[in-house]
Amino acid sequence: MNARFRHKWSEGRDNQTMKTNNNPIGVFDSGIGGLSVWKELRKALPHESVVYLADGKNCPYGDKSAEEVEGFVLRAIEELLRHNVKLIVVACNTATAVAIDLLREKYDIPFVGMEPAVKPAALTSESGVIGILATRSSLQGDLFRNTCAKYADKVKILSAVGEGFVECVESGEENDAEVAEPIVRRAVMPLLREGADKIVLGCTHYPFLAAHIEKLVEGRGVEIINPAPAVARRTAWLLSEYKIKASESHKAEYRFVTFADDGYLAKITDKAMQLAEM
Secondary structure, X not given: OOHHHHHHHHHHHHOOOOOOOOOOEEEEEOOOOOHHHHHHHHHHOOOOOEEEEEOOOOOOOOOOOHHHHHHHXXXXXXXXXXXXXXXXXEOXXXXXXXXXXXXXXHOOOOEEOOOOOHHHHHHHXXXXXXXXXXXXXXXXXXXXXXXXXXHOOOOEEEEEEOOOHHHHHHOOOOOOHHHHHHHHHHHHHHHHHOOOOEEEEOOOOHHHHHHHHHHXXXXXXOEEEOOHHHHHHHHHHHHHHOOOOOOOOOOOOEEEEEOOOHHHHHHHHHHHHHHHOO
């Protein structure tokens, strides 16, 4: 436990007269993917400053061991705490699956995690078949398995690893149809052949390939579910619950941090600015 931070956080939380807190929200991902969540946070919470930390150096996480991922995550959280963040969004499904329980036990600060949106897909499916696209680590994690167990009696749940998805996005080739379409087709078509009418994007990198998925499902009555907007809503709720929303007069600032080199920092910053203009 970080005793210095616990004291600071507890003091602010216990002060019921404190209605605002202009410290930034922290957002963490293995790389660029979490910007799909950053985009929704920026849209939903325009007065909130955000520090976005992209590991970059160790991306992708999906093929790493749980022990490795846990170490990467703890390093990232400690870095974000140095920026005096008031809440942390773990905008990485693999990191959430491996470490979210540990983080909530170790740090006295609100955390928002990611998990494949099995529930909304299961409750709205008409075909009775849903498909989950995620990394291997996420699909093998207890979080995913436990969530699936709750809805296994309602729908058939198919899963597929997005082989090459993260690498495609990290290399900036997500808009190159010759590169992106074949890897998307390999993962998605088996789900469609089995009758899935909901495709859940279970990794924050995957929304950057959504246009190619939409092309494949066009005319099939299939809905693509991106959990990022729900994460933004959950973040907003926690800010209100803990009375740590930024004041409405606060001018939001956005900072970007990475464990990789300056070139990678420039890449995530440029990507964020592109998203901000969309």
